[in-house]
Amino acid sequence: MEAGNGGAGAVSFRREKFVEMGGPDGGDGGDGGSLYLKSASSLNTLNPYRHQRSFSAQRGMNGESALCKGKNGRSVTLEVPLGTVVRDANSGELLAEMLEDGQRVCVARGGRGGLGNNHFKSATNRTPRKSQPGETGEARDLDLELKMIADVGLVGFPNAGKSTLVSRVSAARPKIADYPFTTLEPQLGVVPVTDIDSFVISDIPGLIEGAAQGAGLGIQFLRHVERTRMLLHLVDISDPTQEPKDAVHIIESELAEFSDALFAKPRWLVATKLDALQDDGRREQFEKLCRERGLTPVFISAVTGEGLKQLIYSIHDELSAL
Ligand SMILES: Nc1nc2c(ncn2[C@@H]2O[C@H](COP(=O)(O)OP(=O)(O)OP(=O)(O)O)[C@@H](O)[C@H]2O)c(=O)[nH]1
Ligand SMILES: [Mg+2]
Numbered sequence: 001m002e003a004g005n006g007g008a009g010a011v012s013f014r015r016e017k018f019v020e021m022g023g024p025d026g027g028d029g030g031d032g033g034s035l036y037l038k039s040a041s042s043l044n045t046l047n048p049y050r051h052q053r054s055f056s057a058q059r060g061m062n063g064e065s066a067l068c069k070g071k072n073g074r075s076v077t078l079e080v081p082l083g084t085v086v087r088d089a090n091s092g093e094l095l096a097e098m099l100e101d102g103q104r105v106c107v108a109r110g111g112r113g114g115l116g117n118n119h120f121k122s123a124t125n126r127t128p129r130k131s132q133p134g135e136t137g138e139a140r141d142l143d144l145e146l147k148m149i150a151d152v153g154l155v156g157f158p159n160a161g162k163s164t165l166v167s168r169v170s171a172a173r174p175k176i177a178d179y180p181f182t183t184l185e186p187q188l189g190v191v192p193v194t195d196i197d198s199f200v201i202s203d204i205p206g207l208i209e210g211a212a213q214g215a216g217l218g219i220q221f222l223r224h225v226e227r228t229r230m231l232l233h234l235v236d237i238s239d240p241t242q243e244p245k246d247a248v249h250i251i252e253s254e255l256a257e258f259s260d261a262l263f264a265k266p267r268w269l270v271a272t273k274l275d276a277l278q279d280d281g282r283r284e285q286f287e288k289l290c291r292e293r294g295l296t297p298v299f300i301s302a303v304t305g306e307g308l309k310q311l312i313y314s315i316h317d318e319l320s321a322l
Contacts, residue, residue: 001142002056004032004073006111006134009119012065013127024128025067026117032110032137033057033073039098043081045185046146057108060134063116073110083149083227089141099149107142111135146224150188150202151319153225155255156234157247158182158206158216161272164302165234166203169312174203181206181217186224193316202228209250212257222258229322230266230315231255237286237299238276244286266318268295270311275301 007029014022035057058073080086084098086107096105114132121128154162158180166172170189175182186204193199204224205217212222225231235247248269256263271286283299290297298314300307 001035001054001108002139003034003108003110003137004057004059005137006030006032006113007060007062007070007073008133009114009116009131010063010065010068010070011117011129011131014066023126024117024121025065026131027063027065027068027070028116028119029063029113029132029134030060030070030072031113032060032134033075034106034110034137035108036075036077036104036106037080037084037086037096037098038077038104039082039084039101040079041082041101043079044188045081046084046144047185049078049080049144057110057137059137060110060113062134063113063131067116067118070113072113075110077104080144081146083147085145085147087143087145089143092143095142097147108138108140111137146186147227149200150225150228151199151230152191152201152315153228153231154201154203154234155207155225155231155251155267157208157236157242157251159239160206160234160236160247161302162206162234163187163203165272165300165308166201168302168305168308170201172203184217186221191312191315193312197316199316199319207251207254209254211254222255222262226259226262228265229319230268231262232268232270232315234270234272235286236273237271237282238273238278240278244271244282245289248289266322268298269293270298270300272300272302274299274306275304 009029010026012026014025057076060073061070063070086096112135114134117128117131120130163174163176166189169191172189174187183205189201190198204221208216237244287297
């Protein structure tokens with residue numbers, strides 16, 4: 001990120017036919033343009049900045065004679081999604097957290113324009129040849145990270161049915177498919193509860209064993225759910241290839257390993273794909289896992305819609321109580 005340099009101040013003297021002694025009339029340089037970040041709730045990824053990584057604002061124009069101030073350089077404003085955390089890439093210093101829609105922060109200030117020679121006249125020097133160069137604009141490498149702000153974060157193995165749930169309870173339309181790692185980017189959905197109440201749910205890519213160490217897509221997305229108020233841990237109890245207890249234990253230890261704060265968050269176990277459940281033993285196993293954790297077992301089917309309304313109301317109550 002490079003802000004524009006300030007324009008130089010001019011050295012110039014008035015030369016007019018009928019004015020005997022022309023005074024200094026060098027104008028000031030224009031200010032360089034600055035770079036701003038602005039948060040926009042309409043955006044949900046930082047992807048555009050993967051492709052274009054460097055930005056610069058316009059420099060200020062030099063001052064001119066007849067006290068003409070140089071034009072200021074145009075500033076550049078880059079839009080970023082809500083929840084973007086902005087750091088200086090070199091020092092790691094936290095520069096801003098974009099938490100409000102429309103929030104604008106300056107990340108590289110343009111250089112001030114230099115003063116023209118008009119400013120340097122004095123009783124003893126009526127013909128100053130001195131002017132200032134423009135200041136150099138700030139240059140900075142930024143580290144942008146998207147931490148989402150959702151009320152409810154979804155965690156679980158790939159294929160657990162996270163995106164399907166989000167698509168059933170909100171207007172969000174994440175991609176859904178019967179292979180793991182369908183979801184590659186977190187996505188937010190707004191879940192209407194009543195006419196005036198709603199909460200925000202966040203779909204993230206599936207987690208696998210070792211996610212907290214970086215396996216799969218896990219680690220960068222665990223950061224996104226770190227700020228949610230509660231988690232739903234989705235367990236596909238219809239899956240014949242995985243025991244519910246494994247699905248529960250593995251994800252739990254990944255959360256614990258990632259951070260104490262994440263592990264300590266209120267977290268419910270939600271059994272998914274109830275319509276496809278063949279083996280009642282899995283249902284009992286899931287209920288036992290819930291009992292051991294003092295949780296009420298929740299069963300849903302995103303396909304038939306069973307349990308979804310109840311789940312939404314319970315989440316709403318929990319969020320109100322938190
Ligand atoms: N029978 C049945 N299938 C479901 C249900 N919910 C999801 N599925 C299917 O399960 C598969 C995976 O669903 P997704 O919603 O993409 O799973 P995910 O957890 O988002 O998966 P990743 O994005 O890969 O982590 C898809 O083929 C869905 O159609 C359900 O309630 N019943
Ligand atoms: Mg998904």
